[in-house]
């Protein structure tokens with residue numbers, strides 16, 4: 272489908288006026304009386320003719336020693352936005368959320384964010400060092416790490432703090448891949464970081480860790496010790512196989528629920544200290560500049576957020592009658608408790624049906640099965656997590672945070688579905 276483009280920000284009054292729809296009539300926008308059936312099939316050559324694949328043998332086994340998606344799925348790919356960054360080595364691409372279902376992101380479609388390109392590391396030459404305020408500084412090979420008892424498997428979302436960052440000043444990018452695609456959710460296999468810290472022996476004054484990557488950017492982030500001991504993992508596995516190079520092969524730090532920047536890839540060193548380091552990625556980057564010139568410091572947790580992935584600009588509505596609306600919700604504070612969906616720009620809400628496992632700090636899938644009568648809709652979703660936190664509107668966020676920010680935009684997204692089914696990124700205010 273189309274790449275990103277800029278659309279204007281809509282003002283609720285202006286928009287409704289232009290569309291010629293009275294506010295009152297939108298109360299049940301898009302909801303026709305139920306009973307609309309699927310159309311009976313017209314005479315269809317696909318059924319009556321013999322197709323090529325019926326006539327000839329297909330490839331044998333081993334034609335694809337490592338399987339790939341069907342060639343017909345060639346458009347389901349990560350995409351970048353060329354004007355966003357100066358180089359592809361320090362850049363980002365986006366997960367095609369509109370083309371996926373369930374909660375697990377296929378490994379090859381996980382968005383990539385790196386600051387010095389993808390390090391291609393020979394695992395035999397990779398080490399993890401633990402130094403600083405420990406009794407015994409240690410160096411581990413990958414094989415050493417795989418011999419530790421207590422290995423775990425966990426699914427967690429990773430969201431870059433800059434996800435939706437281009438939307439602070441209004442609707443920008445036309446597709447949930449671009450507005451919300453800096454998130455992925457995979458199964459990790461590895462060991463609790465606590466296991467390694469226990470092995471090295473923490474000194475009494477230990478309070479912070481510095482995690483460091485082996486890539487050309489030498490990415491470093493300070494992590495409070497209580498978080499490290501609570502649930503951080505050192506992982507080599509991703510969706511049942513080794514990590515992909517893009518995701519930090521052969522070793523990555525997992526920091527559940529916290530901003531993606533802290534999940535150091537190509538992890539090679541953990542230094543234990545008594546205070547944070549205040550390196551680049553936690554001072555000049557990944558802090559939020561407020562309207563009064565002050566900055567929010569250490570905004571680690573990713574607050575509850577959700578997005579409708581279908582329909583969305585890259586996945587417009589094709590048919591009247593029965594349709595399935597679906598989307599994703601997540602929270603860095605725990606499990607998603609409820610997702611509400613509005614079809615009329617936030618006037619009326621209904622509770623979506625959640626399907627699939629609901630796990631703490633993992634993507635959660637929701638559905639609303641509905642009949643569409645061809646009316647324009649303004650679709651929104653609103654997540655609530657187990658702490659009772661409710662996803663705010665973008666205007667509520669701007670009131671507290673101003674518009675200087677890039678990071679931590681978890682405001683409610685609006686998609687305008689036109690009567691021809693075409694769908695656009697808009698904002699109502």
Ligand SMILES: Nc1nc2c(c(=O)[nH]1)N[C@H]1C(S)=C(S)[C@@H](COP(=O)(O)O)O[C@H]1N2
Nearest residue numbers: 382383384385386431484490531532535536
């Ligand atoms: N070593 C290293 N780790 C890194 C980065 C990096 O550039 N180098 N980028 C960080 C950022 S900003 C994010 S959002 C996540 C992205 O993880 P992903 O590439 O698996 O999506 O990795 C983080 N870890």
Ligand SMILES: [Mo]
Nearest residue numbers: 431432531532
């Ligand atoms: Mo990031």
